[in-house]
Amino acid sequence: MECIQKRNNYISVIVPMYNVEKYLEECVDSIEKQTYKNIEVILVDDGSEDSTFEVAKCLAKKYKNIVLLQQENGGQAKARNTGLIKASGQYISFVDADDFIDSRMFEIMIQACEKHNLDIMECCYQDVFMKKKVFGNKYFLRIDEQKIYDGKEFFEFKPSLSPCDKLYKHSYMKKINFKCTEGHYAEDAYDSSYAILSAKRIMHSNTIVYFYRRDNLGSTRNNQDIIRRVKLGEDKIYIANKLEELRKDMEIHGGYLSNIIVRNILGTILCPFCLKSKYYRGKIRKYFIQYKVNRLIRNNLSFSIIFDLTLVGIRKLITKGD
Known part of the structure; x- marks a missing residue:
């Protein structure tokens, strides 16, 4: 009975990792400090060349809800897909290993998903420049936060094309055969567009709960x-x-x-x-x-x-x- 109860509204948080030894602990700690505790954290090492995997092993010893996977380098999309195959939750979230999240993120999003039977719940993110200790642009939508939208209607409000500021119903992802586009940079633009446009029930909150690190010099954009x-x-x-x-x-x-x-x-x-x-x-x-x-x-x-x-x-x- 205890096991069944634990699995209700379970969230699988997928974290792809590549050469993020400097940032991984902060990222994982922010996930583990969630007010909503019914989660598993799937860390997928994408053939890192630094000590990322060693840091991840230490974190897996510290937190018992971590699933640690390792693969040859195949890119972020492949790492996300590896995590999706392993995920056992009713809901899916993606968090990049050099970012961090607010402690209320999953509580806010799961409440909306359960109350309104959503395919996708989207939140608000903010850019951060940690070296300068500066918080940058905030991503907001001029939208009715109480309304449930069809995906095509929602898309015209110009939503974020990152998969990381969203909570997805796992059964919905399976229904649309969602899979991240492997082998290409800039894949988020297609993957997120497809997921949003296919949705029948989607909502947005302008509460800032995701923090997107912009000064990681190892990232593609830099x-x-x-x-x-x-x-x-x-x-x-x-x-x-x-x-x-x-x-x-x-x-x-x-x-x-x-x-x-x-x-x-x-x-x-x-x-x-x-x-x-x-x-x-x-x-x-x-x-x-x-x-x-x-x-x-x-x-x-x-x-x-x-x-x-x-x-x-x-x-x-x-x-x-x-």
């Missing part, structure tokens, strides 16, 4: 290696194509999904590497032809998207100036 940057550029174009297929399958015309497609493409050319590196420009030009990018732009570009992207650019300049 990597200055030209080969990886070319790979990131190709993957952004590849993901834009997958999003275009999703747009057609779901019969969506314009809106936020088209915005993401165009933004992914522009992100490959409106970057410092495009100006600095002839090698980068040559590779991206090749991918533009291979993936028929002109067709993607024609299908998705509109005046409203141009206006929206211009506002985003102005906002970034103002923020940088501050």
